[in-house]
Amino acid sequence: MSAATAPVDTPRARSGDVLVSAVQRNAWIVGLLLFLALLLVFTKLIQPSYGVTGVQGLAISVLPLALAAVAQAVVVISGGLDLSIGSMMALVSVVVAVLMKGQSETFGVVVVVGALLLGLLIGAVNGGLVVVTRVPDIIVTLAMSFVWAGGALLILPTPGGGSAKWLTGIVSGSFGSEWLPKAAVVLIVIVAVVWIPLRRSHLGLSIYALGSNRLAAFRSGVAVGRTKILAYAITGMFAALAGLSLTASTGIGAPVPGPYSLLSIAAIVLGGVSLAGGRGGVVGPILAVVVLQLISTDLTFLNVNTNLSTVVQGLLLIGVVMVGSLAQIRRSRA
Amino acid sequence: MSGLVSAPGVNRSRSTSAALGGLLRDHPIIPLLVLFAALVVLSELVRPGIVSPDWIGVILRSAVPLAILAGCQTLTMLTGGIDLSVGTVGSMAGFLVATLVSGPGTAEGIVFALLAATLAGLVTGIGVGIFRVHPLIMTLGMSLVVLGLANVWQLQMVKAGTHVAPELRTLGSQLLFGVVPLSLVVFLPLAAFILIGLRRTGYGRLLYAVGDNPIAARLSGARAWQVLVVLYVISALMAALAGILLSGLTNVASVTLVESSVLPSVAAAVIGGTSILGGRGGFGGTIVGALILTVVSSLLSSLGYPEAVRQVLFGAIIVLVAAAYTRVTGEH
Numbered sequence: 001m002s003a004a005t006a007p008v009d010t011p012r013a014r015s016g017d018v019l020v021s022a023v024q025r026n027a028w029i030v031g032l033l034l035f036l037a038l039l040l041v042f043t044k045l046i047q048p049s050y051g052v053t054g055v056q057g058l059a060i061s062v063l064p065l066a067l068a069a070v071a072q073a074v075v076v077i078s079g080g081l082d083l084s085i086g087s088m089m090a091l092v093s094v095v096v097a098v099l100m101k102g103q104s105e106t107f108g109v110v111v112v113v114g115a116l117l118l119g120l121l122i123g124a125v126n127g128g129l130v131v132v133t134r135v136p137d138i139i140v141t142l143a144m145s146f147v148w149a150g151g152a153l154l155i156l157p158t159p160g161g162g163s164a165k166w167l168t169g170i171v172s173g174s175f176g177s178e179w180l181p182k183a184a185v186v187l188i189v190i191v192a193v194v195w196i197p198l199r200r201s202h203l204g205l206s207i208y209a210l211g212s213n214r215l216a217a218f219r220s221g222v223a224v225g226r227t228k229i230l231a232y233a234i235t236g237m238f239a240a241l242a243g244l245s246l247t248a249s250t251g252i253g254a255p256v257p258g259p260y261s262l263l264s265i266a267a268i269v270l271g272g273v274s275l276a277g278g279r280g281g282v283v284g285p286i287l288a289v290v291v292l293q294l295i296s297t298d299l300t301f302l303n304v305n306t307n308l309s310t311v312v313q314g315l316l317l318i319g320v321v322m323v324g325s326l327a328q329i330r331r332s333r334a
Numbered sequence: 335m336s337g338l339v340s341a342p343g344v345n346r347s348r349s350t351s352a353a354l355g356g357l358l359r360d361h362p363i364i365p366l367l368v369l370f371a372a373l374v375v376l377s378e379l380v381r382p383g384i385v386s387p388d389w390i391g392v393i394l395r396s397a398v399p400l401a402i403l404a405g406c407q408t409l410t411m412l413t414g415g416i417d418l419s420v421g422t423v424g425s426m427a428g429f430l431v432a433t434l435v436s437g438p439g440t441a442e443g444i445v446f447a448l449l450a451a452t453l454a455g456l457v458t459g460i461g462v463g464i465f466r467v468h469p470l471i472m473t474l475g476m477s478l479v480v481l482g483l484a485n486v487w488q489l490q491m492v493k494a495g496t497h498v499a500p501e502l503r504t505l506g507s508q509l510l511f512g513v514v515p516l517s518l519v520v521f522l523p524l525a526a527f528i529l530i531g532l533r534r535t536g537y538g539r540l541l542y543a544v545g546d547n548p549i550a551a552r553l554s555g556a557r558a559w560q561v562l563v564v565l566y567v568i569s570a571l572m573a574a575l576a577g578i579l580l581s582g583l584t585n586v587a588s589v590t591l592v593e594s595s596v597l598p599s600v601a602a603a604v605i606g607g608t609s610i611l612g613g614r615g616g617f618g619g620t621i622v623g624a625l626i627l628t629v630v631s632s633l634l635s636s637l638g639y640p641e642a643v644r645q646v647l648f649g650a651i652i653v654l655v656a657a658a659y660t661r662v663t664g665e666h
Contacts, residue, residue, distance in 0.1 A: 083597075133657035136610045138416075142597055143652035150645030157642070262418070262474055275468050307485035314478030321475075322465045329466060 028272035032287040039294050047301040052178050054297075059181035060171055062286075062293045063245045064089070065263055066187055069271065069285035070195065071238030072264035078231035079211035079277030080130065080137040085239045085264055086257035087148035088122055092243030094152045097161025097253025108164030115240050122148060123236015127229035145261065152255040161253040171248045183245075187286065190241060195282050198234070207231050212278025266317050267292065292316075355662075362607045365662055366622040369655070373629045381636050387513040393628050395507065395515035395583065401624035402521065402576035403595055404602035405528055406569040408620045411603055412532075413545040413562060414612030415462060415469030417569045419477040420599060423454050424577025424592035426484040431578055432496040432587030433487070440499040447574055454480055455570025456563065463562030484589040496587040506582020517579050524575070528617045541565065546613025601652045602627050607659060626655070 023030055043050050068085050075082045092115050099111045130140045171183045198204045206227040209217040218224050242260065247253050265275075270288035273280030292313060299309040357364070378385045403420050410417045427447035434443030454476060461472040508516040532538035540561045543551040548558060577592050584591070606623030608615025630651055634644040 129653060129657075133653065133660060135604075135653070135656045135660050138610060139601070139604050139656050140653060142600060143649045143656070145597070146645045146649030146652070150642045150647075150649065153642035153645065154640075157640075265470065266474055269468070269471050275470065305486060305489070307482045307489070310482030310485070311479050312482075314475040314480075314482065317478065318461055318467060318472060318475035321467045321471050322461065325466045 029281075029284050029287065032271070032284060032291065036287060036291055036294070039291060039298070043294060043298055043301070046298065050301075052174075055179060056172075056174060056181040056183075058290070058293060058297065059183035059187075060249055062289050063171060063183045063187060063249065064242050064258075065260060065267065065293075066286045066289045067190070067238055067242035067245055068260040068264040069267035069289050070191070070282045071235045071242060072261075073268045073271070073273050073280060073282045073285045074207070074238065075137075075231050075235040076265075076268055076273055076275060077211045077277060077280060078207045078228060079214060080127075080228065080231065081141065081265070081275070082126065082232065082235050082239075083138060083141040083261045084126060084145035084148055085235070085242070086260035086262075087145040087152065088119065088236055088239040089243035089246060089260055090152040090255055090257040091122065091148045091155075092119055092240040093246045094156040094161065094253035094255050096244060096247045097163060098156055100164050100167070100247075101160075101162035103164070105164050105166055108167055111164070112167070112244060115244055116237055119237040119240020119243070120233045121236070123239065124229055124233040126236065127232025130232065131225040131228050145257070149255075149257050152257070156253055156255045159252050159254040161247075163247050163251045167244070167248045168251055171245060183249075186245075191282060191286070194234075194238075199281070203227065203230060208278055210277075266313075270317060270320055362659070362662070363619050363622060365659070366606065366619055366626065370622055370626050370629065373626060373633065377629065377633045377636070380633070384636060387511075388509075389632075391509040391513045391515055393625070393632060395509065395517060396632075397621075397624045397628040398515060398517045398521045399576040399580040399583065399592075400595055400599060400602060400628060401621050402524065402572050402579070403592070403599035404606065404620045404624050405524075405617055406572050406576075407600050407603040408606070408608045408615060408617055409528070409541065409565060410469065410569055411545075411608050411610050412541045412612060412615060413565060414548075414610075415473075415562075415565075416600065416610065417458075417473050417566070417573070418470065418596060419454065419458060419473040419480060420569065420573035420576070421593040421596035422477040422480040422484065422589075423451050423570050424573040424580065424595075425589050426454075426480050426577070427451050427574030428577035428581030428591055429484060429488070429496065429587050429589050431502065432498050432581060433491040435497060435499040436495070440501055443499070444578065447578065448571060451570040451574035452567055455567035458570065459563035459566035462566060463559035481589065488589055498581050498585050498587055502578060502582035503585055504582070506579045507585075517583070520575065520579065524572070525617065525621065532616060537561070537564070542613055544612075598627055599624075605652065605655050605659065627652075 043054075047054075068089065071085050072082060095118060096111055096115050099114075100108050103111075126141055126144050129135075129144065130137050133140065169182075171186060173182050174180055175182045175185045206217070206222045207230075209220065209222050210224060210227050210231070214224065217227075246258075264285075267288045268280065268285045269275060270292070271280065271283075271285030273285060295312065295316070296306075296309045299312060300306065304312075374385060403424065406417045406420045427450065430447040430450060431440065431443040434440075434446060438446075458472055458476045461467045461476075462469050467475075505516055505520070510516060532541065540551070540556050543554070543556055544558050544561050552558060573592070576595075580592055580595070581587050602623040603615070603620050604610060604623070605626060606615070606619030606621070608620060627648075631644065631648060634647055639647070
């Protein structure tokens with residue numbers, strides 16, 4: 001969000017200036033981090049026993065939504081929107097659970113690779129339909145959400161199937177220090193291996209360009225249609241990872257989609273991605289998901305009715321976006 | 335809107351196909367009605383004898399709540415918005431009435447539910463209109479808020495119990511003479527109100543203006559925020575009405591009853607030719623869109639397909655119709 005307001009660096013900026021400008025450029029993320037730190041302190045104060053188990057539980061429970069938010073972020077940055085993420089997750093989750101049940105551990109690796117390819121494919125189908133039919137993204141992906149959810153139901157009518165042991169092992173427990181849950185490591189590795197190279201690549205630049213100004217991108221030689229399809233394909237792949245994490249954390253596949261499509265939109269907006277496209281990254285949305293989860297944990301500790309925590313999440317979403325939009329209104333008037 | 339494009343002289347000089355294209359562009363409801371008729375004929379062909387007065391009554395009866403919800407989407411989409419909170423607001427209204435029937439009474443329950451919906455709509459409208467929160471986010475946030483509050487209310491009312499008032503069951507499900515759903519008593523005046531309101535009143539024109547070109551609307555003196563606040567209150571009231579009718583139709587009172595109709599309501603508005611980008615569309619097409627979706631899902635279930643196949647075909651048909659529609663009307 002803040003990228004556009006960041007001052008242009010002078011060639012010989014001193015190290016202090018560099019730091020200041022880095023903070024300014026990532027003001028939203030820094031704010032989220034500070035808020036998260038405060039929230040952790042608050043959690044420890046109201047629940048002194050909150051510790052290793054709490055952090056591990058937090059990491060496992062945020063993983064599916066965090067990956068869904070990354071998926072949504074990619075397509076929204078490209079100027080689109082994907083309402084079928086929840087359904088794609090369900091589809092991949094049941095495919096994996098059905099194929100892995102009773103099979104060897106090594107076959108599980110093949111299944112995981114296949115699941116990622118499946119994600120790329122169904123994402124590309126979404127993107128292809130958006131490009132070819134010229135129907136607005138929200139409508140195409142809304143309709144496709146029925147198709148993918150129906151497909152999931154077709155493959156596995158009731159929750160079932162199984163998961164390779166290594167897949168469930170990859171997200172539970174900790175890595176090295178017990179304060180570092182494996183689920184968090186998985187998330188960091190995925191972002192580092194997929195997102196960071198992508199963002200720096202030609203394709204990544206094209207995705208940002210397409211989202212911030214379609215016409216300008218077209219005139220500067222971005223292959224608009226191809227970039228859009230690829231952005232949707234990458235979203236599909238992240239949705240597949242999110243679906244894998246569902247199977248990994250429950251050990252089975254569930255055909256009915258969770259509320260991930262809409263919650264991922266909430267998460268990316270809280271994470272500083274502009275719905276208009278072209279602005280934001282994936283770190284903000286992930287932090288936003290962690291914050292949301294921690295807030296609802298805290299509300300449980302405070303013995304607040306769980307239903308009220310839904311209310312709080314809604315109010316938080318509205319409140320944060322309202323503040324952001326007020327700041328923007330003020331800037332545009334100034 | 336598109337009436338400006340085809341002056342009569344221009345059409346005459348072109349080939350018949352261009353003239354036909356122009357006709358379809360000017361009256362986008364024609365291909366929709368053709369599609370609807372084709373679906374009815376198809377239903378009769380694959381299941382001979384299915385199209386009966388009773389069938390028509392059942393189709394109309396289940397299309398009514400969907401058409402009202404799609405009306406919420408149509409009105410908000412005209413301004414470039416969307417209302418994802420219709421599901422929770424509608425469910426909340428139906429549920430509220432059901433919890434108040436045995437205590438204060440049905441009429442009081444309905445008044446209370448409509449007041450609650452007005453409040454929800456007012457908050458949404460203020461968020462969208464004054465604070466300029468994106469409608470998608472605002473209505474998503476509001477639906478979380480309303481759902482949470484409805485759940486809290488549910489816990490409060492566990493002892494009192496819920497039951498759908500017999501009057502509402504009659505209103506939602508009764509078929510007069512076996513054909514005409516009683517719910518048309520609510521729907522027809524509402525539909526007339528929206529159709530005339532959009533075409534003939536200043537407020538209706540303002541909805542198109544704000545959605546088509548917000549800057550031009552502002553420069554010509556429209557106060558967009560007032561338009562939007564009123565709009566989201568109207569939308570919430572309509573959602574509440576649909577929720578109450580749906581709880582009467584299904585004889586169910588639950589805080590998530592209308593949830594499954596939210597996405598179909600968006601689809602119905604889009605199939606009916608309303609552009610999600612704002613400024614284009616109308617309620618007439620939306621009603622046909624709701625009818626088409628109802629016939630499609632009835633056709634799919636009468637063919638005995640399992641739920642999974644029905645969902646896949648349902649989604650595929652929405653994409654196809656929306657794509658064909660975009661082609662025919664030349665909208666980008």
